[in-house]
Every structure is written in structure tokens, then in C-alpha cells.
Amino acid sequence: MVDAETRPKGRPRDPLIREKVLLAAQRVYLASGLQGFTFEAIAREAGVGKPALYRRWTSTDELMEDVLRSHALVPAEASSGGIREQLVEIAMATLRLSHSEAGAFALRVSSERGSGGVMFDRYFERFRSVIHSHNRSLVRAAIERGELTPDRDPDTIVLAITGAVLVGTLMALAPSPTADPQAAEAYCGRVVDEVLGKRAAAS
Structure with a gap:
């Protein structure tokens, strides 16, 4: 039995993968619309493998929902002027x-x-x-x-x-x-x- 301390480790997960994919998904949608909004295109734009996307989102609709939710537009700060x-x-x-x-x-x-x-x-x-x-x-x-x-x-x-x-x-x-x-x-x-x-x- 291989000791847990010496077991070969796989490729470490990128903690920023979600942010990278959401930005890539936004850019793919901008360039190609809903028709071109595919896992393959988004993975290519993000520079990650498709399995990384499937682990987090079950469909392109779910991914688009995540993009829309994260696309927060913040109101301008109101000045103290008139x-x-x-x-x-x-x-x-x-x-x-x-x-x-x-x-x-x-x-x-x-x-x-x-x-x-x-x-x-x-x-x-x-x-x-x-x-x-x-x-x-x-x-x-x-x-x-x-x-x-x-x-x-x-x-x-x-x-x-x-x-x-x-x-x-x-x-x-x-x-x-x-x-x-x-x-x-x-x-x-x-x-x-x-x-x-x-x-x-x-x-």
C-alpha cells in the first residue's frame, strides 16, 4: 500500500479557475453570441481543459447563469455636491x-x-x-x-x-x-x- 505522504500528486487545481473561466465565457459570448457559447470555445479562451468546466458547471446555460450573476454593476458613488x-x-x-x-x-x-x-x-x-x-x-x-x-x-x-x-x-x-x-x-x-x-x- 502506498503511503499517503508519498503518493504521487496530480496537477494542482488553479484556485482562480472560476474567475478565468467566467472572464473567458464573457469574451466568447461577446465574440460569438449564444450560438458560439460552447464549452470547447470557452475552455480554449480560458486556457484550461474541458473537464475543468464540467466539474463546475453541468451545462452552458448554468455557466451563463453564473456569468450573469457575477456581472455585478455597481452604482456610481454619490458626491456630497448638488x-x-x-x-x-x-x-x-x-x-x-x-x-x-x-x-x-x-x-x-x-x-x-x-x-x-x-x-x-x-x-x-x-x-x-x-x-x-x-x-x-x-x-x-x-x-x-x-x-x-x-x-x-x-x-x-x-x-x-x-x-x-x-x-x-x-x-x-x-x-x-x-x-x-x-x-x-x-x-x-x-x-x-x-x-x-x-x-x-x-x-
Whole structure:
């Protein structure tokens, strides 16, 4: 009988394998959509063997569920300034997201939402309940403080700002927050001023 101390050990398991596979799965989905979302493609992108995936996930649907759950989008930190400063921060966070791999992933999920089933719906429900609700609460607080008039609609204000930033990125009108952060912040400031109105922006 071979002593446990001298028994040959197999290849040690990589403690970071889950993170590597989730990132690889996100990239495979970005490149190939659901049709190309296979264990073979993901294992190749992650640089691991397929058995490592089968030990952790029973199917590609289960793996995609894990990718979506781990794809946490964190709200922008609210500054101690007024609502204009807070909304500019939201616009900048949206701009940074739209120029990132995480943002590209969210947009692709959105474009294939009808074919992604319940798991894609759950992803967007989390997106709304965390990000949009947080941003909307900042506008409501500004209304309560008297910075904005009671007739202003928080949902419309937030969507007008984030939507303008996203469309500006898609049409290559918004400056890159990485290449030119000052121009990006100025762009976000103009968007916020237009949505709030010149009088609110100046106050």
C-alpha cells in the first residue's frame, strides 16, 4: 500500500479557475453570441481543459447563469455636491461603462434578450433594481431638497442622461473617458445641463 505522504500528486487545481473561466465565457459570448457559447470555445479562451468546466458547471446555460450573476454593476458613488455634480458623475460612470468590456457585454445581452430566456430577464431586473433605482433616488432627494421642482420626473431625467451618453458613444460623438477624460467630463456636463435646463444648471 502506498503511503499517503508519498503518493504521487496530480496537477494542482488553479484556485482562480472560476474567475478565468467566467472572464473567458464573457469574451466568447461577446465574440460569438449564444450560438458560439460552447464549452470547447470557452475552455480554449480560458486556457484550461474541458473537464475543468464540467466539474463546475453541468451545462452552458448554468455557466451563463453564473456569468450573469457575477456581472455585478455597481452604482456610481454619490458626491456630497448638488444634483448637477451627482448627475455628471452618473453620466461619466455610464460613459466609462459604455467604453468597457463589461458595457459591451451588457449591450450584447440586451440585443439577444428575447433568445436568452429567463436568465437574461433576471439580469436586467437586477440592473434596474440596483443601478437605475439608485440613480433615480438621487433625483428624488434633490426634489425634496428643493434643487429641482416637484414636477420633474426622476425616471425621465436619469434615462435622458444615460441614454444620451450611450447613443453618443454608439455614434462616436462622446469623447473617450480614457483617451480624453477632460473632454469626456465636459461632454457629460453639457448633457446634464441640457436635461436639467440652463436655470437649474446655473443654480
